[in-house]
Amino acid sequence: AQSVAQPEDQVNVAEGNPLTVKCTYSVSGNPYLFWYVQYPNRGLQFLLKYITGDNLVKGSYGFEAEFNKSQTSFHLKKPSALVSDSALYFCAVRSGSGNTGKLIFGQGTTLQVKP
Amino acid sequence: GAGVSQTPSNKVTEKGKYVELRCDPISGHTALYWYRQSLGQGPEFLIYFQGTGAADDSGLPNDRFFAVRPEGSVSTLKIQRTERGDSAVYLCASSLQGARDTQYFGPGTRLTVL
Numbered sequence: 382a383q384s385v386a387q388p389e390d391q392v393n394v395a396e397g398n399p400l401t402v403k404c405t406y407s408v409s410g411n412p413y414l415f416w417y418v419q420y421p422n423r424g425l426q427f428l429l430k431y432i433t434g435d436n437l438v439k440g441s442y443g444f445e446a447e448f449n450k451s452q453t454s455f456h457l458k459k460p461s462a463l464v465s466d467s468a469l470y471f472c473a474v475r476s477g478s479g480n481t482g483k484l485i486f487g488q489g490t491t492l493q494v495k496p
Numbered sequence: 497g498a499g500v501s502q503t504p505s506n507k508v509t510e511k512g513k514y515v516e517l518r519c520d521p522i523s524g525h526t527a528l529y530w531y532r533q534s535l536g537q538g539p540e541f542l543i544y545f546q547g548t549g550a551a552d553d554s555g556l557p558n559d560r561f562f563a564v565r566p567e568g569s570v571s572t573l574k575i576q577r578t579e580r581g582d583s584a585v586y587l588c589a590s591s592l593q594g595a596r597d598t599q600y601f602g603p604g605t606r607l608t609v610l
Contacts, residue, residue: 385538413596415598415599417601423603424500424587424601424602424603424604425539425587425589425601426601427598427599427600427601430598432596471538471539473538480546480551480552480594481544481551481552481554482527482529482544482546482551482552482591482594482599483529483541483544483552483554483555484529484531484539484541484599485541486538486539486540487538488536488537488538489536489537489538
């Protein structure tokens with residue numbers, strides 16, 4: 382069965398420090414991997430995705446993520462956190478096989494960046 | 497350009513009533529998706545349309561839930577005989593073509609069943 386795990390409910394970092402939000406996945410076939418961010422009372426905003434190619438993916442607002450096939454991970458990173466990055470982050474996966482557009486989401490990680 | 501829009505933004509109904517939730521996808525997007533997000537959880541897939549047809553409805557929880565997209569653009573999610581457990585935020589997303597493309601989400605409809 383396909384699944385996504387975000388092992389941390391909350392990540393706390395100081396402004397200016399690097400941040401990492403962890404994600405591991407289980408999927409049949411090659412994975413398509415996504416990160417979304419959700420601000421209070423708003424929908425999900427797309428940050429970045431990995432489909433194929435370079436394992437390091439760069440996305441919006443200075444975020445990047447590294448696909449690691451052997452560890453089945455797709456951790457979200459940013460070199461220098463901003464207070465405005467504080468939000469709820471979701472990792473999602475879909476199988477590269479078949480025709481379904483179904484995304485499987487993790488439970489989310491709350492990022493708190495303190496001044 | 498305009499993003500995905502959903503109406504209403506909030507819907508309060510009584511147990512047993514029928515509700516319809518509407519989604520307007522990004523113009524030109526042929527694929528449309530419905531998800532449900534309960535409090536403290538990630539979104540859960542309900543149904544995926546490619547054009548007018550439901551390509552995958554495996555996430556619909558039971559036969560009280562139904563969705564249509566008659567002209568391949570606007571979609572309506574219909575819930576019959578609502579139950580308190582149906583209370584959640586219902587999210588709609590669209591993508592340019594197929595399932596490989598990025599899904600862009602609307603702001604959601606918060607459904608409360610009293």
